[in-house]
Amino acid sequence: MNSEKTDGPVSIIFDIQRFSIHDGPGIRTLIFFKGCSLSCAWCQNPESIKMKPEIAFYTDCCIGCGNCLKVCTEGAVSMQSDQRIAWDKCVACGLCARECPADALRLVGTQYSVSELIQESLRDKDFYDVSDGGITLSGGEPVLHSEFLLSFLPELKKHDIHILLETAGNYPFLMLEPLLPFLDHIYFDYKLPDDQAYQNHTGKGNQQILKVLHALTDRGFPLTVRIPVVPGINTESHQIKIICDTLHSFNIKDVNLLKYNRLWEAKIPRLDTRQKVLHISTDAVDYDQVTDGFCKHDIKAILSE
Ligand code: SF4
Numbered sequence: 422m423n424s425e426k427t428d429g430p431v432s433i434i435f436d437i438q439r440f441s442i443h444d445g446p447g448i449r450t451l452i453f454f455k456g457c458s459l460s461c462a463w464c465q466n467p468e469s470i471k472m473k474p475e476i477a478f479y480t481d482c483c484i485g486c487g488n489c490l491k492v493c494t495e496g497a498v499s500m501q502s503d504q505r506i507a508w509d510k511c512v513a514c515g516l517c518a519r520e521c522p523a524d525a526l527r528l529v530g531t532q533y534s535v536s537e538l539i540q541e542s543l544r545d546k547d548f549y550d551v552s553d554g555g556i557t558l559s560g561g562e563p564v565l566h567s568e569f570l571l572s573f574l575p576e577l578k579k580h581d582i583h584i585l586l587e588t589a590g591n592y593p594f595l596m597l598e599p600l601l602p603f604l605d606h607i608y609f610d611y612k613l614p615d616d617q618a619y620q621n622h623t624g625k626g627n628q629q630i631l632k633v634l635h636a637l638t639d640r641g642f643p644l645t646v647r648i649p650v651v652p653g654i655n656t657e658s659h660q661i662k663i664i665c666d667t668l669h670s671f672n673i674k675d676v677n678l679l680k681y682n683r684l685w686e687a688k689i690p691r692l693d694t695r696q697k698v699l700h701i702s703t704d705a706v707d708y709d710q711v712t713d714g715f716c717k718h719d720i721k722a723i724l725s726e
């Protein structure tokens with residue numbers, strides 16, 4: 422991709438996954454937008470939080486050649502320790518990643534113009550057509566890129582492609598509202614029982630999130646609520662009851678529960694992040710008990726990986 426864009430809005434994307442059969446119906450391309458307004462303690466994509474590109478360092482790949490030290494003009498590389506990058510000096514220019522022969526340094530986040538992302542999105546159009554698949558906007562929080570999406574989505578829709586948005590809802594509704602005519606479905610992450618729990622575990626309260634959920638359900642917009650199961654944090658019976666009460670207040674009768682996994686923990690040492698390993702065992706939860714807990718409150722819960 423070009424590093425300088427002059428033809429209209431651009432966005433920072435940190436991954437594009439083709440041929441996905443998760444995160445929506447059929448065969449899909451998942452586009453991961455960089456930048457999020459929450460910092461969930463269990464975030465699966467810690468590289469998604471910052472809105473700008475960043476360098477990730479994979480210690481195990483490094484062969485100690487010193488190329489990175491030679492090319493860095495910011496004095497942000499050190500060969501003296503296991504951690505190669507001084508994050509406070511790094512400007513994410515990507516020079517070191519280009520010169521690293523071992524792929525130990527990787528620039529996370531690439532700038533895309535609308536036309537470039539359309540081109541990427543159409544590569545598997547034949548597969549979307551035969552499988553009733555399409556494009557899933559993920560992140561990070563895609564809605565933080567609403568200005569870009571306002572140009573991108575109408576172009577994408579011209580090709581008659583199913584578009585699904587994954588969102589956590591933490592932004593003013595007016596950022597999402599103009600995008601709705603181009604969206605077919607929303608996966609809405611609702612994570613925790615109440616405002617205090619949101620504050621404690623995501624860094625932000627849930628007031629804005631509830632307003633967005635209210636605006637969507639009020640319009641009858643097709644959405645699926647998804648709840649990432651985090652053992653002990655949203656799995657106790659009193660926590661499940663509060664979540665169910667909230668869902669009933671929006672007339673929501675079913676949810677998808679996402680199983681907890683620890684794959685994200687391996688990413689932590691590679692990045693400049695405040696996120697910490699949680700030391701929660703994946704066995705620390707009885708999923709049958711959790712789904713039963715929702716059923717007991719008249720919410721149908723389906724468990725997914
Ligand atoms: S990305 Fe640029 S500034 Fe950061 S360490 Fe590499 S060469 Fe230095």
Ligand code: SF4
Nearest residue numbers: 483484486487489521
């Ligand atoms: S260029 Fe890559 S392999 Fe060489 S020292 Fe730097 S990080 Fe390690």
